[in-house]
Amino acid sequence: MIVTVTLNPAVDEEYLVPEFRPGGWFRASKVQRSPGGKGINVSLVLKQLGLETAAMGFLAGFSGEYIRDVLRKTQITTNFLHVRGETRTNVYIVDEVGKVETGLAEPGPYISEEEIARFVSNYERILKRTSLVVLGGSLPPGIPQDFYCELIRIARQRDIPTFIDAAGAPLLAALDEGPTYAKVDQRFMGSYEGVSLNSLDNLIEAVTRVHALGVEWVIASYRTYGNVFFTPEGIFLAEFDRKGIVSMFGSGESLVAGLILSDKEGMDTRGRILFGMAAALENALHVEKGVRDRAAVEKLIPRIRLEKLS
Amino acid sequence: MRICEVMDRDLTALSPDTTLSEAIEVLTRHRVSGIPVVDSTGRVLGFVSEKDIVKAALPGYFDYLQDPSFIPDYGQFQKRLKKIGHDPISKVMAKDVVSFSEEDSDFYVAITLIRNHLKRAPVVRDGILVGVVNRADLLERIMMEEEPPSFA
Numbered sequence: 001m002i003v004t005v006t007l008n009p010a011v012d013e014e015y016l017v018p019e020f021r022p023g024g025w026f027r028a029s030k031v032q033r034s035p036g037g038k039g040i041n042v043s044l045v046l047k048q049l050g051l052e053t054a055a056m057g058f059l060a061g062f063s064g065e066y067i068r069d070v071l072r073k074t075q076i077t078t079n080f081l082h083v084r085g086e087t088r089t090n091v092y093i094v095d096e097v098g099k100v101e102t103g104l105a106e107p108g109p110y111i112s113e114e115e116i117a118r119f120v121s122n123y124e125r126i127l128k129r130t131s132l133v134v135l136g137g138s139l140p141p142g143i144p145q146d147f148y149c150e151l152i153r154i155a156r157q158r159d160i161p162t163f164i165d166a167a168g169a170p171l172l173a174a175l176d177e178g179p180t181y182a183k184v185d186q187r188f189m190g191s192y193e194g195v196s197l198n199s200l201d202n203l204i205e206a207v208t209r210v211h212a213l214g215v216e217w218v219i220a221s222y223r224t225y226g227n228v229f230f231t232p233e234g235i236f237l238a239e240f241d242r243k244g245i246v247s248m249f250g251s252g253e254s255l256v257a258g259l260i261l262s263d264k265e266g267m268d269t270r271g272r273i274l275f276g277m278a279a280a281l282e283n284a285l286h287v288e289k290g291v292r293d294r295a296a297v298e299k300l301i302p303r304i305r306l307e308k309l310s
Numbered sequence: 311m312r313i314c315e316v317m318d319r320d321l322t323a324l325s326p327d328t329t330l331s332e333a334i335e336v337l338t339r340h341r342v343s344g345i346p347v348v349d350s351t352g353r354v355l356g357f358v359s360e361k362d363i364v365k366a367a368l369p370g371y372f373d374y375l376q377d378p379s380f381i382p383d384y385g386q387f388q389k390r391l392k393k394i395g396h397d398p399i400s401k402v403m404a405k406d407v408v409s410f411s412e413e414d415s416d417f418y419v420a421i422t423l424i425r426n427h428l429k430r431a432p433v434v435r436d437g438i439l440v441g442v443v444n445r446a447d448l449l450e451r452i453m454m455e456e457e458p459p460s461f462a
Binding site: 082129 | 320
């Protein structure tokens with residue numbers, strides 16, 4: 001079973017507001033509410049693609065119950081720890097006219113040491129039946145910045161591969177522990193070890209350095225619609241054009257889910273990148289997070305430009 | 311319909327050495343009346359419900375009382391509950407657990423729950439916890455299902 005860890009889940013609220021600008025009063029033409037947080041999003045997309053996962057992490061309050069309810073109805077296995085406080089709400093404002101996305105995030109509930117210990121014992125228990133761990137997103141208050149390190153170490157002791165999709169200090173700390181896959185979200189991370197991630201050459205340098213830490217696959221976003229992949233078979237650049245794109249919200253997690261599913265099915269490196277990118281593109285073609293289904297993803301593979309850089 | 315389509319795929323569980331006070335906290339925080347007790351591999355060892363905890367906090371002679379109005383005062387109950395708060399749940403959990411497999415029919419599960427006066431029970435695969443069934447969810451499901459054709 002694949003386990004996704006979301007330490008700081010969120011209720012994602014997407015508001016479609018034509019011509020949004022700060023300082024005004026607007027009416028949303030559409031509102032989309034869904035459970036979120038990187039790990040949960042990966043679980044939801046994998047479910048849409050037909051793969052079972054178990055989602056774990058911390059939930060709190062009314063928003064936490066909402067998330068658990070939706071996951072339950074979607075028949076995703078859950079093992080969340082319910083804590084005091086309130087799970088955060090993340091607000092995204094999508095302006096279809098100006099093609100601009102604005103985001104607002106809350107910090108999330110405080111997690112006590114006792115609760116962390118309880119989570120770790122749940123994590124160790126579930127690992128007995130786990131083939132891959134996906135760790136995603138920010139850390140709520142109370143969780144030490146190097147917590148992902150510990151989770152990766154525990155998984156590695158049991159020979160279970162890990163996929164981390166995070167940013168900032170928690171990601172940097174985790175990279176030292178050598179996860180199997182790492183996705184570096186450039187939106188939240190302008191530079192790596194002093195190397196600015198704005199040009200392709202710099203990106204290649206950064207992913208090469210991360211790879212040297214023992215990370216087999218490194219994925220870093222490039223421009224708006226592209227990603228650089230450092231794989232055991234070389235460095236690739238994959239991109240798609242912006243035709244029909246409504247919102248990139250959740251696309252990163254669809255990419256992660258696509259890479260996981262294609263790996264499970266034994267596709268080769270190129271096939272995996274193409275499938276993952278097609279899942280990301282499919283996600284971006286509608287306001288709703290996630291993908292419609294597998295057929296819709298496969299149809300988009302011809303739209304992915306894949307180039308081997310070295 | 312198979313129970314795996316109705317069950318709650320939640321793996322919330324306690325280990326046998328969890329204290330009663332921690333178990334009470336988890337029950338309230340998760341808003342459930344009972345939780346499976348599992349070993350470090352997820353194998354179901356028992357089931358602890360609020361009923362078991364209440365029973366443990368009541369004096370031993372409670373079973374002989376015909377009427378709960380004979381119950382000692384609130385203060386005494388609280389004192390006993392706090393006293394056993396540090397005990398492990400293995401002391402009070404039901405060890406003879408009614409559990410189901412994912413292939414069991416919703417009807418069979420509903421009847422078994424009703425017959426055993428249970429609200430919740432674990433669903434296992436090879437002894438390992440994979441979910442929980444709730445009596446209320448089952449009732450709702452049975453209510454929604456189409457009635458079988460009548461041959462009368």
